[in-house]
Amino acid sequence: MLIIPEVEIWNFNLRHLRAAVAIGRSGSISAAAQGIHISQPAITQGIAKLEAQLGQPLFERRTDGMIPTEAGKLFFPRIEAALAQIASPRVTMTQLRALVAVARAGSYSExxxxxxxxxxxxxxxxxxxxxxxxxxxxxxxxxxxxLTEQGRRTARRFRLARAELEAGLSELTALLGRETGQITVGAMPLSRARILPAAVAAFHRSHPDIKINIVEGAFHELIEPLRDGDIDLMIGALRDPSPGPDIRQQPLFEDRPVVIGRKDHPAANHEASLETLAQFPWIIPAAGTPLRDGWRHMFEARSIPLPEVPIECGSVITIRQILIESDFLTLLSPDQVAVELEAGWLAKIAEIPKGFIRNIGMTTRTDWRPTAMQASFVALLEPLSKSA
Incomplete structure (x- = not known):
């Protein structure tokens, strides 16, 4: 029976990883030794230890040189990406781990x-x-x-290096016939209604050994963990303009919200105009969100003074309860309150102007290279989005 070792990236020696990449580039230990200024015996010992940790060879030893195995071909690009983030041959894995831990904990004791x-x-x-x-x-x-500003930038790069090495380990384990690892998804409000639950359920059926970690939050709560590599991808309303050149947004489907209120709301059961709807209090997410921006434009385009917004909130659960017990109105996708609409607790009060749509999609880092397992999850999103 094949024994697959349990490997933690913190047990790696960054010098050994640099040596492996150098051999992969040059094809020989002697050339690698000259290139990274490490003795040939030290490189030989380091590569042997690294292969023992991984439980599989990274090179095929031949008379004409060292040729990367399939494992090496998978792992070396991940190592190179990690080393590019670390950006210094003087950094050790112990130092990398220490800074990442202190950055996360906020104190040495924690x-x-x-x-x-x-x-x-x-x-x-x-x-x-x-x-x-x-x-x-x-x-x-x-x-x-x-952390100082330089410390924050360094910690982010170290976290991205960690993410690359963890992705590499996941790929190597899959090569040995066992899937490991996890997918961490940032879930913005609308994604939780239909597309994300359907994708997670379908993925789990075909990849039962992969852990799926769903982190719920608003865009501003999830974007920095995404940039840090703590989140692999986000699903929800896309931003216009884009958050920056380091972020990639991929549309999946368009959503058109409707006005929602309690079942016996004074504006229900007849075609309420925007002027009428503006007379009621609203509960809407904070400024800067696509829904709030669209809501504001909906009234401004008709030169109607903006209604009062005594409560700003993006939690569907909280909004639902407030609507049931008051005359507040809100904008939501019918999918987000499908159960409440079917039960008769809430009602669709009015349609909104046709020009008001939200692009719902996937947000990732521009340089994110998903593993085969992560790519399988992403591949599930597009067909599901067409039925959303």
């Missing part, structure tokens, strides 16, 4: 509890990293620490 590493070791690793990179990374804030 980072120690989270990783199991001793506080003095974390202090020393971050201090050595500061010297190696010649930049101040953290500063004390009361009982905790905070």
């Amino acid at each position: 980072a120690s509890a989270m990783t199991g590493l001793a506080q003095p070791s974390l202090h020393r690793a971050v201090g050595d990293l500061t010297v190696a990179l010649k930049r101040k990374l953290v500063e004390r804030r009361g009982k905790g620490v905070a």
